[in-house]
Amino acid sequence: MSDLAGKHIVLGLSGGVACYKAAEFCRGLVKAGATVQVVMTEAAEHFITPVTMQALSGRTVYSSQWDAREGNNMPHINLSREADAIVIAPASADFMARLVHGRADDLLSLLCLARPRERVPLLVAPAMNREMYAHPATQRNLAQLRADGTVVLGVGAGEQACGETGDGRMLEPDELLYEVVRHFQPKVLSGRHVLITAGPTFEAIDPVRGLTNRSSGKMGFALARAAHEAGAQVTLVAGPVALPTPRGVQRVDVMSAQDMQRAVQASADAADVFIAAAAVADWRPANAAGQKIKKDGSGEVPALAFVENPDILAGVAQGARAKGGALYCVGFAAESHDLLAHAQAKRARKGVPLLVGNIGPDTFGRDDNALLLVDEGGTTELPRDGKLALARRLVAEIARRLPRG
Ligand code: C5P
Numbered sequence: 400m401s402d403l404a405g406k407h408i409v410l411g412l413s414g415g416v417a418c419y420k421a422a423e424f425c426r427g428l429v430k431a432g433a434t435v436q437v438v439m440t441e442a443a444e445h446f447i448t449p450v451t452m453q454a455l456s457g458r459t460v461y462s463s464q465w466d467a468r469e470g471n472n473m474p475h476i477n478l479s480r481e482a483d484a485i486v487i488a489p490a491s492a493d494f495m496a497r498l499v500h501g502r503a504d505d506l507l508s509l510l511c512l513a514r515p516r517e518r519v520p521l522l523v524a525p526a527m528n529r530e531m532y533a534h535p536a537t538q539r540n541l542a543q544l545r546a547d548g549t550v551v552l553g554v555g556a557g558e559q560a561c562g563e564t565g566d567g568r569m570l571e572p573d574e575l576l577y578e579v580v581r582h583f584q585p586k587v588l589s590g591r592h593v594l595i596t597a598g599p600t601f602e603a604i605d606p607v608r609g610l611t612n613r614s615s616g617k618m619g620f621a622l623a624r625a626a627h628e629a630g631a632q633v634t635l636v637a638g639p640v641a642l643p644t645p646r647g648v649q650r651v652d653v654m655s656a657q658d659m660q661r662a663v664q665a666s667a668d669a670a671d672v673f674i675a676a677a678a679v680a681d682w683r684p685a686n687a688a689g690q691k692i693k694k695d696g697s698g699e700v701p702a703l704a705f706v707e708n709p710d711i712l713a714g715v716a717q718g719a720r721a722k723g724g725a726l727y728c729v730g731f732a733a734e735s736h737d738l739l740a741h742a743q744a745k746r747a748r749k750g751v752p753l754l755v756g757n758i759g760p761d762t763f764g765r766d767d768n769a770l771l772l773v774d775e776g777g778t779t780e781l782p783r784d785g786k787l788a789l790a791r792r793l794v795a796e797i798a799r800r801l802p803r804g
Contacts, residue, residue: 402580404432409478411487411507412452413494414442416560417526417569421488422447424572425455431576436478438462438507440494464506474506479514486579487511489526489569492537498523498549499540522550522582524575529565552578577646581628584791587798589630594670595623596663596677596711598638600656604703605688613763614678616640618731621790622674623648629794634670636662638677656680656708667715667726672797674729675712683708716750727752727801733759742773753800755793772796 408428412421428435435456439449449460459468466474479485487494487507494508503509511521523544531537532554545551552575555568570578597619603609616637623635624645633648636659644650651666653659656679667673682705692701712730719726728751734741735758742756756771769783770793781792 401432403428403583406433406483406583407436407481408433408579409436409438409482409485409510410452410456411485411490411511412437412439412443412447413487413489413491413507414440414446415489415491415526415569416446417489418443418446420569420572420575422451422455424488424575425452427572427576428579429456431580434458436461436481438478438510440505440507442491442493461506464509466506475503475510475513479510479519482514482519484520484522484579484582485511485514486522486524486575488524488575490523492525492527492531492534492540495523495525495537495540495544499543499547516548520550520582521548522552522579524552524569524578525554525567526569527567528559528561529563529567532567533565550582574646584625584628585795586630587795588626588672591631591671591801592634592669593623593626593631593672593674594634594636594663594666595619595626595674596636596638596659596679597623598640598642599678600638600659600680600708601654602656602680602683602708603654603687604684605690605692607691610680610684611639612678612680614638614640614733615764616642616677617764617766617786618757618762618768618790619674619676620645621786622676622793624787625790625794626672626674628791629798631672634666636666636677656683656711660709660711660714663711663715667718670726671801672727672729673712673715673719674731674797675715676731677711678733679711680708682706710749712751713749720750727797729753729755729797732756733762735759738771739773739778742771746773753797774800 412418437452437456437460439462452460461474469477497508501512503512541551554566556566558564598616599612599614601609601611620642623633627633627647635648636651651662653662685704685706716728730749730751732742732745738756742754746754754773762768767785770781772779781789
């Protein structure tokens with residue numbers, strides 16, 4: 400994945416045990432395609448050596464404002480102007496206090512002060528003991544940093560290096576990477592609430608058996624991440640899949656189509672967009688047995704009768720039309736052939752403005768896909784790509800079609 404291709408990140412380390420996580424974070428940035436210039440405070444060098452950070456970033460580390468390697472002897476100017484973003488991880492309590500006061504007596508705080516604020520965002524990842532984090536002085540500083548336009552990332556909760564338990568741990572390297580990638584995504588769904596269904600449903604036959612399908616949930620989960628990256632509040636109603644919840648997304652786990660319908664109805668009124676990416680079972684066993692159906696050795700096989708499941712998407716779209724159409728509904732069609740014709744027919748049948756077609760056997764379980772968008776204006780093809788890349792493009796297509804919020 401090259402989510403950060405072409406981006407140049409200044410990674411600043413201030414003093415804290417969490418410096419060990421900065422090494423892996425640096426590696427993650429490089430793997431994601433960024434170039435990384437590490438700058439360390441003197442305190443940070445007590446926790447991790449510049450040698451490690453140089454090896455991981457492939458560049459010599461800066462730590463002094465008097466570094467004569469720069470021709471003009473102004474590393475604070477040169478480094479801050481090259482950057483697409485400055486990320487301080489870990490940001491110690493002391494370092495944030497320095498930022499608040501505009502201190503400039505070490506290279507890292509100096510270059511933060513000298514950065515062109517309108518062009519180079521500053522992200523800080525706080526890391527400290529829970530008492531230090533909860534202290535009114537730190538909380539005041541965090542509020543002031545936000546007021547000054549700094550992006551203050553959250554903290555983790557749990558066991559701390561000091562042996563205490565609480566808020567203040569630095570986010571994990573993968574969480575930090577997600578936050579940086581998210582920062583660069585256009586905020587086309589800012590202020591919107593997006594409701595998404597994903598994955599298969601599971602229709603019980605008895606307490607141990609059931610019917611399901613091959614949907615992996617990957618497309619719906621990618622859409623949830625892409626919508627969150629785009630600034631939306633996201634509710635993800637997921638059938639039984641083992642995928643991790645995208646950061647910042649509210650997940651509701653369900654099993655059957657009826658469970659999914661209830662969960663969707665509970666959130667639909669608050670939503671601006673509904674994306675039905677789930678592969679909902681069309682039918683369910685008419686009478687699920689309360690106890691396991693036993694094989695008795697007679698060779699007789701149980702007969703299964705089915706009833707039709709509610710069509711969640713059609714129901715939500717109908718409800719939205721009845722309420723004046725404020726909710727923008729998007730359906731998916733997984734077909735095996737005649738994609739365009741089926742997608743057009745499905746769009747009309749479901750009563751939704753946008754229908755997204757894909758070839759089922761070419762997408763189930765895979766990490767890539769190709770999409771065909773059908774709306775009242777015609778068709779748009781999104782050629783084969785990774786599911787996250789496609790999800791970002793689909794989110795942008797949906798955002799373009801929304802009435803202005
Ligand atoms: O009718 P079909 O299952 O092919 O339609 C697919 C679209 O409708 C998908 O967006 C799917 O999530 C949605 N759907 C639904 N409830 C059903 C069946 C399908 O929301 N019972």
